[in-house]
Amino acid sequence: MPRQLRIQLPDATYHAVSRCIEIKPLMRSPKIKNLMIDVLNLALEKYNFQLIGYTIMDNHFHLYIKTVAEGENISRIMQFIKSQFTRRYNRMMNRTGPFWNERFKDVITELTPNPRETFFNTLLYLGYNPVRNGLVNDPRDYNYSSIKNYLDENYLSPVQVTLHEYFLELGNSFKDCVNRFLVYEEMYRKRIFHESLFL
Numbered sequence: 001m002p003r004q005l006r007i008q009l010p011d012a013t014y015h016a017v018s019r020c021i022e023i024k025p026l027m028r029s030p031k032i033k034n035l036m037i038d039v040l041n042l043a044l045e046k047y048n049f050q051l052i053g054y055t056i057m058d059n060h061f062h063l064y065i066k067t068v069a070e071g072e073n074i075s076r077i078m079q080f081i082k083s084q085f086t087r088r089y090n091r092m093m094n095r096t097g098p099f100w101n102e103r104f105k106d107v108i109t110e111l112t113p114n115p116r117e118t119f120f121n122t123l124l125y126l127g128y129n130p131v132r133n134g135l136v137n138d139p140r141d142y143n144y145s146s147i148k149n150y151l152d153e154n155y156l157s158p159v160q161v162t163l164h165e166y167f168l169e170l171g172n173s174f175k176d177c178v179n180r181f182l183v184y185e186e187m188y189r190k191r192i193f194h195e196s197l198f199l
Contacts, residue, residue, distance in 0.1 A: 008073040013052060013066045013109040013164065015122050016078055018171070019101040025058035027065045028098065032089065036061060039085045040159045047072045047079065050162035055126040056144040057133065062126045064146075066164070078104050079191065119166045120181070124188040132192070151178055 020026040027033055033056045033154035040063075048071030053175040063081070067074055094122035108165060112118040127139040127147030139147045149161040153174045163177075 006075055007108060007111075008075065009108065009110075010067050010069045010071070010073075012074075012101040012111075013064065013119065014074045014106045015109065015126075016063045016065060016074065016104050016106045017060060018078070018082060018104040019060040021098055021101050023059050023101060026089075027056060027061070028058040030143075034158075035088055035092070036085055037144070037158050039088065041085060043077060043081050044160055047077055049077050051146075051159065052162060052164045053123050053126050053149075054144075054159070055129045055142075055146070055159075057129060062129065064122060064126060074106060086149045104183070116166050119164060121188065122183060123147075123164075123167075128188065128192060137181075140179055150181060153178075 027036065036056050037177050040051065040054065043049075048068055050066040050068065051063065052066050055062045063078075065074060065077060067077075081102075082100055082104070089099055090096055107118075107122075109115050109118045109122065124147075126146055130136050130142040130145065131139055136142045139145060140151065146157070146159075146161045148155045150163065150167060167177055167181065170177040
């Protein structure tokens with residue numbers, strides 16, 4: 001059965017996910033997570049796109065990428081990130097062979113029934129992934145996520161994150177946007193706590 005063709009759109013916000021081979025925790029160490037940060041910076045230098053958000057976990061990563069009108073499509077961007085990471089990882093670890101488990105999965109925010117709700121839920125899902133996996137109690141304490149870009153105007157991010165228009169539409173100043181975003185966060189926290197009671 002042939003693979004389903006990926007939807008390639010300009011000015012679209014993609015939540016892209018890729019997992020390590022056999023879902024192994026190959027990115028557990030800070031050294032390897034920092035390698036992914038380096039590759040993200042390389043991709044932003046080479047290609048024209050916006051990194052809206054990210055979370056690097058031990059055995060997978062999430063990227064929230066917005067393509068732009070005169071830029072590359074999501075497949076080209078992700079192919080570069082995954083291949084460059086594999087090449088550098090293999091050289092660093094003196095190994096050969098594939099690193100990733102499968103082709104990346106994606107969801108286009110703007111094609112969902114409620115894009116704004118999808119955006120905030122996705123951004124918080126990325127931020128709370130380390131919490132759900134027991135790595136930290138507060139997403140602000142995790143060093144390999146973009147959540148602090150949306151909470152602290154003075155945060156020195158290791159990679160350039162572009163604040164999404166839906167976030168910027170929350171208020172007339174960064175502080176206003178953060179205060180409204182915190183309302184979304186509190187609703188999200190209550191929901192995941194409620195869901196955890198039934199696991």
